[in-house]
Amino acid sequence: MTFLKTLSIAALTTALAAPSIAQEVTLRFQHFVSPKSANPTYFMQPWADKIEKDSGGRIKVELYPFMQLGGKAPSQYDLIRDGAVDGGWVIPGYQPGRFPEAEAMELPFMVTKSGEEASVAAWKFTQKYLQDDFSDVHLIAAHMHGPGLVHKKGDPIEKVEDFKGLKLRGPSRPATLLLKEMGAISVGMPVPAFPEALSKGVVDGGVITWEMSPSLKLDELTDSHTDVAGEKSLYNLYFIWAMNKESYAKLPDDLKAVIDANSGEMASAWAGRAHDQGDVTGKAAMEDAGNTIAQISVEETARIQALGEKVTEDWITEMTKRGLDARALVEDARRFVAEGKS
Template structure:
């Protein structure tokens, strides 16, 4: 190809590219999730994100929000719904599909994480360093964790012995292992099922962060809440927002940019920040209703840490069978959490 022909070719191609982007048809993307529209994350993270993408795309990308599994299926189906193109985007709990995200599970180990915002920044960086393969079938938009997890129970928990035999809801297999190690009877349930299970006596308590308790009416159903000394919670859970790859690829360049400019570490941090703010509101509500709020002292907290230490050993053994160096991943995760917690 002669120089003049090459210049004309690239000029034409560039003009075509600009034309196709400028004339792109508006698109509507369906975002499916498992909590009510008024719930903290749905109202203060998902809805603002959808609005920002619409603004940045000049109205070309509309995100339709479908809360409470309105498009069908169970919470455990969400990741596959995005992967398979049943919907375009989902926000989900990784622990709802046990064993599928072993590298990401390290953030769920007992007493390893504290406030949601710094830990969510750490989680995004950790996934990009160590767990990208777990999200290879989707476009990853954000990952995050909630703040310190704690107990909400019918009967008070003041010592390790008090939990023996209690039927406690756990939200992931790692949390269920934790409950079993401290003597509880673990009952695996997604968040939307907790209110009914508590009301009907199927469970006598639940592991949840403060953030989600108002929408589930937890402080009305049970009156005892037990947290732990120090800046690390009993546990945390991992979340992700992911997009179907084909849904992303069909977008124009400008439409993709509106998505890409609003994902990553800052979106992950925004989720964590919203959950931290929700923790403060949930705790304030429990205090307002004059519920029994217990924070175990350092000595009692250490007893729980010792009882829960076996969970980490179990996890190391399980992931080693998959060729994963658990101690190395845990060390990396802890360094990142400490790094972002100090910023």
């Protein structure tokens, strides 16, 4: 009788504990850069830590850099959609033409040089225009980085004519369109391929942020870093932080609420702010290396802006032919950026 009573108590204890055990989950998120770069340091890891804390330890988010769980950076969206990973960081522009509406946020001189401000605008734009585009993943954040600038071997850029014939890496279709308009030979490639392309002379340089410079060894592989004048960024890149829909759906409601509370405009601004933080240290590292830090004059920047406006108008024409209300996309993107300016 004592044995049966003990067995019954043990069974009851196990039954009561089972739901709690079943609700503990590990989510595997993947990205394609160094864990020491700005977004993983100032957003991804703190976000993962906050998810674990807010869930009372019931959700653990594991971060895998350099695509350690498999696949290449351009395939990240599909890896998340198909459940190869639970979530991760995506640059939609790595698949040119697939998410054309998102390109509106990446057009030349569209956003300010504040990653945080640009990211708030990106989230608002996403809410209005991109819900259908990303309907097969669970969207957590949509954000942008800080100012994109030109990093190259040799002397800095001083005028538009200096771009002529340069082989420059571009991360997205709008960026490569602008480089071509300025006379450069644009070479589209994801960020992991950039250092090797530089070291082998495949490219003379490229456009990317300050914050990525140290992890890509641009202090060693390039000599100069050139930004444009004014408050607007030469170019920018649109990102999403997303989950597999099934991974999200199978969470109990209280754990879904934890993800939800760390999603949206708040998370988007946080991700953009991470790039702003990284830009400060990245620029300092290039200065400490003795590289040339330069800014194109106001007059030459105005010439580049005029070329950028041509790229934008050509984009509007192209996308209108594809059936999009492209001018509305551009006008709303500009409106959201203006609303977010501090």
